[in-house]
Amino acid sequence: MFDALSEKLQATLASLRSRGTLTEQDVTAALREIRLALLEADVNLEVVKQFTAAVRERAVGSDIIGQLNPGQQVVKIVHEELAELLGGPAAAIEFASSPPTVILMVGLQGSGKTTATAKLAHYLQAEHHSTVAVAACDTQRPAAIEQLVTVATNAGATVYEQGTERSPVEIAKWALERAKQDGKDVLIVDTSGRLHVDEALMAELGEICRVTDPDDVLLVLDAMTGQDAVNVAAQFGAALPLTGSVLTKLDGDARGGAALSVRSVTGKPILFASLGEKRDQFERFHPERMAQRILGMGDVLTLIEKAGKEVDERESEKLEARLRQGEFDLDDFLSQLRMMRRMGPLQGLLSMIPGLGTQLRGMKVDEREIDRIQAIILSMTPHERRHPELIKGARRLRIARGSGTSVQAVNQLVKQFAHVRKVMRQVGRGRMPDLAALGRPPR
Ligand SMILES: Nc1nc2c(ncn2[C@@H]2O[C@H](COP(=O)(O)OP(=O)(O)O)[C@@H](O)[C@H]2O)c(=O)[nH]1
Ligand SMILES: [Mg+2]
Known part of the structure; x- marks a missing residue:
């Protein structure tokens, strides 16, 4: 992923660097290339505009033109702005002052919530030595519960499930009580999705929020969905108190637009990146490093x-x-x-x-x-x-x-x-x- 974008940005920046001095036209031409590269990578138009404006403001008019190594300075600006676009300093899970920390996973059907729930459980156990339980609140399909039981148990987490008889809200409430009784450090709530954002889903998720008062509400977004991911992020962001997002399927040949837009659209950091179906193909998202990788x-x-x-x-x-x-x-x-x-x-x-x-x-x-x-x-x-x-x-x-x-x-x-x-x-x-x-x- 990011291959095409990365290649174009690198070529543009390399051509800037090969000049001894830079004129405003050079910067303008480079910005045009960068803009095209970002749009082709499916980055949201508004985000692209903001990004190029920020780079221009710092590159043009500032004192860099005519100075030594101006190309290198533009590269530095692009890198810094890209890291900023991706979220600045790496963000982390907010732990509750009194356990359990409740993490609500939300997102469309197939975005990777259940997979990410198990991976996050594994991550928190391994990296933070937390005791983790997961709540099976996707009662849309019995198979969804079986899937969660399998992956979360494999990951070493306790699963609280009550089949599909009770409502997701009731299960969430009950699971929270059990997590308290069992002295769990973290409760991750897996929820159901829909193919599209709809009112019933948002109402259900809002109600789960109300009864569990989550410390983190993580939007799970499929990076492969391109431009659409931006709309989804905006809609979830408007309806729920998101605290961050998890980007999945970054191993695919997605063009990367979602990753570059979502932080800007939701105003919330990307916390984790999922790069495959395996449990350890999951890592903290480091904006700075991702920007370096792209460049x-x-x-x-x-x-x-x-x-x-x-x-x-x-x-x-x-x-x-x-x-x-x-x-x-x-x-x-x-x-x-x-x-x-x-x-x-x-x-x-x-x-x-x-x-x-x-x-x-x-x-x-x-x-x-x-x-x-x-x-x-x-x-x-x-x-x-x-x-x-x-x-x-x-x-x-x-x-x-x-x-x-x-x-x-x-x-x-x-x-x-x-x-x-x-x-x-x-x-x-x-x-x-x-x-x-x-x-x-x-x-
Ligand atoms: N290649 C790849 N597949 C993933 C990733 N995360 C999830 N999947 C797959 O995407 C499909 C949907 O995931 P699931 O967790 O069931 O989504 P949910 O409906 O949101 O719970 C499953 O087949 C997963 O194995 C990822 O990072 N990379
Ligand atoms: Mg699921």
Whole structure:
């Protein structure tokens, strides 16, 4: 997702950067491209207007024109505004001062409420060590209750259900009492949806709100629905006291418009992103990082967070420190590759590495290629892995023979690695990587 948008924005920004100085016309032309790219990505027209106006205001007329590196400054502005559009600082669940914290999940049918309910239960248990119960308030179909029982039980949550005999409002009230009695930290209420927003649904949800007084009301939105998601968000927002949203199906080939519009339309933050049907394909939404990913800056932080779950905490802290100090070497690279393997969807993970995202776009990641990279690294001495710059001439030939590859392949790996390391150092020091340099071989 975001691929097309990302590609266009990156191309536009790269062309800005290649100029020595910037005129107002340059900025205007770039803004036109950015506007088109956003509209093609299904971002709401009003949101696009606000966004480009904000960028223009900061870029034109301010003192950046004619200064050193003006292109880079525009890139910085676009990045900051994009992060702002996506929600600024990452938001979190509001916990009640006296438990249970009640989280109400609302949204259209098929948006992913039940799936997200179980994932959120899993997340809160794992990350906050909360005891979680879920309430089965989708009484529209018996199958909906069975589905919740299955996924939530698998996720380790307690399910409070009373079949389809009683009304959702009664069940919600009863579940809240039980959660109190059972001393649960969190009660997540799964509700029913409809194909379209309708009054009966809103009345029912409003009533559930009244009897449970939720701490969080999360709108679950299917990112694949494009422009329509904006209308849905506006309608739910008008009828219910939303506190945030959960974007689902971000793994699909959605153009991303919903993600970019929803915060602006509801005025509430996106709390979580769901990237697949599996339980762990669910993460906190980080606007800053998402903006970086869209602009091709990769997402070292998310990668590290993910890696941290696979290896132990200390291991990941060590890795993070090494990244920050720019000490990342080929041994680290190798263990990263191995971790990624274990963590599944290779393409998704690789696209988080700065500079690799665009290079990989449209390419199918070949597991055999990873095997080749591993073979090459394994054929190096430990000293060479720590100092890849030593790999020249005879060493290169030896490694190529040892790994059954070619001198060119070794060469390419060393170059790519040097490039990735350079970008990682920049990110590690909290600086904006040189965007235009991404995807270009190092100087
Ligand atoms: N690919 C993908 N599918 C999802 C995601 N979240 C939910 N689904 C699927 O979408 C369908 C509807 O989800 P469900 O939770 O039942 O929606 P509900 O009607 O809102 O409760 C199910 O087949 C889910 O497996 C996601 O993030 N990615
Ligand atoms: Mg459901």
